[in-house]
Amino acid sequence: MSIPDGLWYSKDHEWARLEDDHAVIGITEFAQGELGDIIFVEFPKVGQKFSGGDTFGTVEAVKTVADLFMPLDGEIIEVNNALDEEPDRVNSDPYGAGWLVKVKLSVPGGTGDLLDAAGYKELIG
Amino acid sequence: MTQLKRTPLHDRHLALGAKLTPFAGFEMPLQYDGIMAEHKAVRTAAGLFDISHMGEFAVSGAGAESFLQSLAVNDVAALQVGQAQYSAICRPDGGLLDDLLIYRRENGYMLVVNAANIAGDFDWLRAHAGADVTLQDISDSTALIAVQGPHSRKVLEAAFGEQLAGLEFYHFSETSAGGAPAIISRTGYTGELGFEIYTSPDAAPDVWDDLLRAGTEFGIRPAGLGARDTLRLEMKYCLYGNDISVDTNPIEAGLGWITKLDKGPFIGSQAIAAVKAAGPDRRLVCLVLEERAVPRPGYPILAAGEPVGTVTSGTQSLTLKQGIALGYVARGFTKTGTELAVEIRGRRAAARVVKPPFVSGTSLMD
Incomplete structure (x- = not known):
């Protein structure tokens, strides 16, 4: 199970990679494995603002559907449109080409109650 | 919580890295590599399914045919030895108790029922069986493996040297597979050319291994309940518990084609005839x-x-x-x-x- 160091993880199985005043957000290897083959991602609109814990979209997998929860406060500045054509990138490369959204952080550098890799590893056992 | 039952192929599923899921009291493979890949393999090559959770009953005795005729919606008398038939059993109000397959064998019948309904169906049958009918629940002594897909016939022929070109749709052959007695029937739940192999729990792992080995050159993949569900849905095959239940009747479920109201009375026939006459x-x-x-x-x-x-x-x-x-x-x-x-x-x-x-x-x- 891949849980890269340097990312921050939520208990809802999203990850955030902090880059200056923004963060790249996706779902974890564990989450994609639980969901199975992903059919599409329903994204928020660029410019929408969310607080940590808000639902910001849904992931439709063959077998199930899951809400996406925003790990940090911020405003959507980009969504990964490549997933429209290739949603399976979330399955094959959840920390890379399968990223979901980029968010301009309300509190740059803040990590709230997110877990580091070791903490997340403990969470999912 | 009651312990989930395991099929005779449980070890095989673990070795193949299956994701397991509880289903009708069994621990069953949901998927191996992924539902999409398994679905595609069945539509384009072949898939191998463990469906040993399904229930099987043996029905024999002098009164077997008239007994089944009085319960099943389809015409049991139309069955020849070596033939299988899709059917259903209903309550007096026409509510569907189960959908099932009826196999006519040399010395009686085999019924194949949904795993979730094994106990309920058996009780229902027993409550209606006369002294001239012998009923036996053979679910625990029967393993069931399905090979489905355009290459399924080639896979079976390569695995067991059996010629299956003559085996017609909804017919079966009493034969052997992997050195053990087996029923090979041309049936399935995917909409593709396919076969279902009934064998003993002891023989099942060898049969599974033989099919996987022989199937490699034909692109076979083990496939789980996830793909089974997406495949059956593309064909509009009903899933008991989802699309049909005691709260639905055969007419509204689109099962009028297996409901032979002119064969004589059976449990539920009056209510079903009334629905048909009035329109559902x-x-x-x-x-x-x-x-x-x-x-x-x-x-x-x-x-x-x-x-x-x-x-x-x-x-x-x-x-x-x-x-x-x-x-x-x-x-x-x-x-x-x-x-x-x-x-x-x-x-x-x-x-x-x-x-x-x-x-x-x-x-x-x-």
């Missing part, structure tokens, strides 16, 4: 979504914004790459081409009633 208040229809959305069981079906039904099964068709659903829809909204909507988390997705099956041109009759 609702029907199970096929819906294709006209926008990107995935319908799921329980989602409301709307006509002009008003609820007219409910989705009973839904998925993304992996063949059509569109959302598809089965659902009961009120009279007046069931005609092919009717424009409806499915409500998905507060949003309305346009949907259209289509003729079954969703996917045609399969290898079923090859």
Whole structure:
């Protein structure tokens, strides 16, 4: 199970990679494995603002559907449109080409109650 | 919580890295490498399924035929030895107790029932059986493996040296597989050319291994219940518990084609005849979504914004790459081409009633 160091993880199985005043957000290897083959991602609109814990979209997998929860406060500045054509990138490369959204952080550098890799590893056992 | 039962192939599933799921009291493989890959393998090559959770009953004795004729909706008398038939059993009010297969063997019948209904069906049969009928629940001593897909015949022939070209749709052969007695029947739940192999729990692991080995050159993949569900849904095959239940009758479920009201009375026949005469208040229809959305069981079906039904099964068709659903829809909204909507988390997705099956041109009759 891949849980890269340097990312921050939520208990809802999203990850955030902090880059200056923004963060790249996706779902974890564990989450994609639980969901199975992903059919599409329903994204928020660029410019929408969310607080940590808000639902910001849904992931439709063959077998199930899951809400996406925003790990940090911020405003959507980009969504990964490549997933429209290739949603399976979330399955094959959840920390890379399968990223979901980029968010301009309300509190740059803040990590709230997110877990580091070791903490997340403990969470999912 | 009661302990989940395991099939004789449990070790094989673990070795193949299956993701397991509880289903009808069994711990079953949901998927191995992924539902999409398994679905595609069955539509284009071959898939190997462990469906040993299914229940089997042996019915014999001088009164076996008339006994089954008095319970089953289909015409048991029409069955020749070596033939299988899709059928159902109902309550007096026409509510479906189960859908099942009836096999006519040399010395009696074998019934194949849904795993969730094994105990209930057996009690129902026992309650109606006379002294001239012998009933036996052989579920625990019967393993069931399905090979499905356009290359399934080649896989079986390579594995067991059996010639199957002469085995017609819904016929079976009492033979052997992997050195043990087996029934090989040309049946399935995927809409592709396919075979189901009934064998003993002891022989099942060898049969499974032989099929996987022989199937490699034909692109076989082990496939789980996830792919079984998406495959059957593309064909509009009903799933008991989702699309049919004691609260639905064969006419509204679209099972009129197996319900032979002219064969003589059977339990439920009066009620079913009344529904047929009056026309059902609702029907199970096929819906294709006209926008990107995935319908799921329980989602409301709307006509002009008003609820007219409910989705009973839904998925993304992996063949059509569109959302598809089965659902009961009120009279007046069931005609092919009717424009409806499915409500998905507060949003309305346009949907259209289509003729079954969703996917045609399969290898079923090859």
